[in-house]
Amino acid sequence: MESSSETTTNSSRSSSSPPPPATPPPIPVVSPCAACKILRRRCAEKCVLKPYFPPNDPLKFTTAHRVFGASNIIKILQDLPEAQRADAVSSLVYEANARLRDPVYGSAGAICHLQKQVNELQAQLAVAQAELVNIQMQCQQANLMALIYMENTAPKSAPLQQSSFDDDADLAFLDENNFLGSYFWDQSLSSLDMMSVL
Structure with a gap:
């Protein structure tokens, strides 16, 4: 009987015991930036080069480092406001690539x-x-x-035929002694009289 009571007390104690402590969440492993990885140094949390030389693009820093050197790159970035640093890094990398292709003129x-x-x-x-x-x-x-x-080349209208009065011989019939001439003369006088009446 005593053994059964001891087992019940032991079981009640085990059920009321606090749970084992939970394991802490794993600390995220921060990979160093490409600059610190190439320079083989510890990448600080506030590394100046970290935002501009990601670990998955080591060639970017290698090119700039070969031409300008790490200390000059860091100095240039520290002297600039943060808003201009990305453009400065792009310019440095572009100039470094140009200098590697053409060392004289870049x-x-x-x-x-x-x-x-x-x-x-x-x-x-x-x-x-x-x-x-x-x-x-x-x-x-x-x-x-x-x-x-x-x-x-367009067809023209037929020209007016010249009257037969052009020749001097034909004008002879218009003199006063000619019947046709006197007829025209009388007609013109009568028309003048009619106009004077009006």
């Missing part, structure tokens, strides 16, 4: 090359525009010539 050489292309394209555009104006002028001249040709 990005200035690329800009000069692009400016030369722009000038060549502008010259080609000017030539094309001049040719277009020339073609338009030729079309206008062709249209004008076609219009003149059409006017010259």
Whole structure:
């Protein structure tokens, strides 16, 4: 009997005992930025390079580091406000890539090359525009010539026949002694009389 009572008390004690302590959540492992990984140093929480050189893009820092050096990059970023740092990093990486391709001129050489292309394209555009104006002028001249040709080849109305009074011999019948001439003379006088009456 005593053994059964001891087992019940032991079971009641085990049920009322506090649960084992819960394991703490795992601390997230923060991977160092690409700059600190390449430089083999501890990446601080407030690392200046961390936002701009992520760990999955080590080539970005490698290129800039090869040309400018880590201390110069850090100094440049610390001297700038945070709003301008991303643009500064992009410019540094672009200049570093250009310097690796062309150690003498760098990005200035690329800009000069692009400016030369722009000038060549502008010259080609000017030539094309001049040719277009020339073609338009030729079309206008062709249209004008076609219009003149059409006017010259259009059928004209029959010209008025010249009267037979042009010859001096034919005008003889209009003198006063001629019957036809006297008839026209009388008709013109009568018309003048009618107008005077009115």
